[in-house]
Amino acid sequence: MREKIARFMYGRNGVDHFTRFLIYGALIFILLDVIIGGGIFYAIGLAMMIYGYFRAFSKNINKRRMENAKYYRIRSKVVGGVKNWWDRMKQSKDYCFFRCPSCKAMLRVPRGKGKIRVTCRKCGNAFEKRT
Ligand SMILES: [Zn+2]
Numbered sequence: 611m612r613e614k615i616a617r618f619m620y621g622r623n624g625v626d627h628f629t630r631f632l633i634y635g636a637l638i639f640i641l642l643d644v645i646i647g648g649g650i651f652y653a654i655g656l657a658m659m660i661y662g663y664f665r666a667f668s669k670n671i672n673k674r675r676m677e678n679a680k681y682y683r684i685r686s687k688v689v690g691g692v693k694n695w696w697d698r699m700k701q702s703k704d705y706c707f708f709r710c711p712s713c714k715a716m717l718r719v720p721r722g723k724g725k726i727r728v729t730c731r732k733c734g735n736a737f738e739k740r741t
Contacts, residue, residue, distance in 0.1 A: 621669055622668060623675075626678045629666050631685075636655040636656070639652070639658065640655035640659075701718070704721055705718045706718070706720070710735055712733055715730060715732040723741050726738070727739075
């Protein structure tokens, strides 16, 4: 039996991280449907599950590898974004966060200093800001 599976999986993509994400995501959506109902979560979960299995059994390994790399890029962006947001939340009592009006870089200034002159570290643009 194990040999049969090994032969069947030969030359196929197998379970990579993106597929694992799809399968776990599918289970979460299906669970959500059990709790909330409505069918839409079940439909999303089922679609993710089918796509996950399709990827695992796919023989177009190059394309699947590219999808997996794209998944890594998006995931690191999301994880980084959430982490930055969380860091700002933790500091929001003492600091004020806003974007530079000219280059959109995230700037941090101490809170409660009244009107101060801010110079952007990235582009050198200077402007006044009430904190
Ligand atoms: Zn700037």
